[in-house]
Amino acid sequence: MSATVFNWMSVLCYLVSGSGYVGFLTLRKPHLGRMATGFLALGLVIHFIALMRRAALIGSVPYGDLYGSISLFAWDLGLIYLGLELYLRQKSMSIFLLPIVIVLQAAFALFQRVPTEIDPWVKGWLFALHVNISVLAYAAFAISFIASVAYLIQHWRLRTHRPGRWSSLLPSLDLLERVNLTSVILGVGALSAGILTGVAWARRAWSHASHRWDAKITWSLLVLVIYALYIILQKRRGWRGQRSAWVAVGGFLVVLFSYTMVNLFFSRLHAYF
C-alpha cells in the first residue's frame, strides 16, 4: 500500500477517535471513551507506518520537508496526549487536542508531495536527532498551551460562580497546573537539547561562518526565556495560577510565530521548523 493510503487511514482513525471523545464527554457512555482511546492508539500506529513508508520512499528522513515535519509534529502531539491520558486517567483534554492533530495530519495527507530532490545535508543521525528533539519540544509546548486554555476556562467558571458543565468536564485547577508545568519542563529540556544538536550539526555540515548563526536560534532562545520565566513565576507570589497560565499561552504564540513566520521570512537554514 502506498504511503497516501496510510496517511488517510490515520486521519480516519483520528476522526473516529475525536468523535468518540466528543460522544463520550457529552453522552457519558464509557465504551465510547474506550473506543476513542483505542482508535487514537491505532491512528498513531498507522501514522507511524506512514512516516516509515515515506522515509523508505524518499530514502531519507520523512521530515526533510515542511509537510513531513508537520506530520511528525502531529504524531508527537498525539503520542504525548495518549501518555498523559493513560497516566492521569483524564480524557477531557482530548476535545482540544484531537482537532489539532486531525487538521495537521489531514493537511499533510492532502497537500504533501514526495520531494524529488533531497538536500544532501539532510542526512545523518545528528540531523535526525536535532529534528526529533525539537519537534518533541514543540509538541510539549502545544500540550502546555492546551492545559493553559483548559486552566483559564476552569478558573473563569469557578471565579464567576458558574461551574456548570465545563467545570465538571475539565480536570481540577491543581492537575492542569501540574500538567502545564511538566510539559513546559519537558519542552524546555528538549528545546535546549534541540538547539545544541542543531548547532553541532551546523558546524559539521558547513564550515562557512555565516551559517553558524540563524534567526531561528534567536527566536528559539526567546521561547526558552519565556518558558523559563514561566517555570520561575510558577513558584512566585502573585503569579501562580491564572497569570502564569497566560504566560504559557504567550509562550506558545511565540512558538507558533517562530514555526511559521520566522521559517518563511527570516531564517535561511530552517525551511520547515
Add this chain to the structure above:
Amino acid sequence: MSLLVVGLNHRTAPIELREHVAFAPAQAREAIQQLTREGVLEEAVIVSTCNRSEVYGVSALERKAIAAVQSFVCQFHRVDPQRLNGAFYHYLEADAVRHLFRVAASLDSMVLGEPHILGQVRQAFSLALECRTTGLILNHLFQKAAQVGKRIRSETEIGLRPTSVSAVAVELATKIFGELGDRSVLVVGAGQMSQLTARGLAMRGARHITVTNRSFDRATALAKQVGGRALPWEQFMASLKTQDIVITSIQTDQYIIRHDVIEHMMSERNHRPLFLIDLGLPRNIDPDAERVYNVFLYNLDDLQSIAAQNRQEREKDIPKAERIIEEEVQKFMRWQESLSAVSTIKSLRFKAERIRQSELEAHLRKLGPLSDRQRNIITALTLAIVNKILHEPTVRLKQSADKRHLESIRYLFDLNDEE
C-alpha cells in the same frame, strides 16, 4: 403466575406511617420467609428504606395476592389497616417491572438521582437470595434492576452533579485542589451545614481538619465527629494562613474575616489558592475578599443557586432515563413471555421443522431423480421422526408448571433467537 409489587413510599404515606411499616433487615428476613412459607407468594423480596417499604413477589393467586400481601404487612407490623387506607399502591406485571427499574434508577426517590437506593435494592435482593425466597423470575428481575440503575447512572446526568449545598461545596473543592489529602481545612463555627461539608471533605480524603468555635466544647465535639482537632477561638485568625479551605458559619452581625486580612494573608502564603466557603447568614466573610488573586469565595446563595441549577439539569435527563427504562421493561417482558410453555413449544417445533426441511432438500438432491411416490415416502419419514421425537417433550412442557424446565429446553436447544 403474576409478578407484583405492593408498597408505600414518601409520596403516599407520611413519615410517621412509614416508620411503622419499615422492615429492619431481620424483620425483612422473617417476613419474606413467612410470605413464601404460607403460600401467599412463590417468590418474595422486600425493599425497605426510610422512604419506602415494598414487597415484590411472584404469585399464583394473581390479583388476590395484592390484598393478601397488604393484610400481611398490617398484621406483621400490628398496624390498623384503616390507617394505611390509601397509602398502599400496587403494580402488576410490566408496571411492577417498570416500578422497580424506576426505583433502582432513583427516579422515584425523594431526591432525584440520589446514589444510595441502588445499593439498598441490591442488599434487599441479596438478603432474599440468602433466605432462598427468590426464584427464576425475581432473580432475573433484580439482576436487571441493578443493571438498569447502573446504566442510567452512567448514561444520563441524573445523579451526576451534586444537588445539596454541602455536596456542591465539596465538588468545588475537588475542582480547585484535585486530591484533598494534603489540604488543610478549617471549620469556623459548628453549624449543621458546616458539619456536613466538613464530613463531605473528609470523605473525599481531607485529613487535616481543624475546628474552632466560640465554645471550645462544641468545637471539640464536632472535631471528634469529623476526625479533626479542635482549636481555641482566639487562635484561629493566626492559623488562617496555613489553611486551603475555610468554612464559616457563625452568628454575627459583622464580618469575622475582613478583606484586608485575606489580602495580607494571601501574600504571606505565596498566593496558593484559597477556597472560602461562607455558610453564615448574615455573611461572615467580607465579599470584597473575592477580588483577591487566587481566592475563591462562595456564600450560601452561590452554593444554593448552583445546587438548584444542578437539580434542573438532573430533571432535564428524566425523559432519557424513562426511555432507557421502557426499553429494558420491554426486554424483560419478552424474556418472561419466552418462558411461557406455548411460545417455547412453538420455537422448538419451528427449529425442528427448519432443520427437517433443509436436511430433506439436501439429501433429495444427492439421491437424484426419484418417482413422486418415493419422494413422498421419504418426506413422510422425516415428518414422522421429528414428530415422534417432539411428541413427549411437547406434552410434558404443556403439563409442567415449572418454569425451570422451559428455561432448560430453551438453553439446550438454543431457542432464544428463534421466533
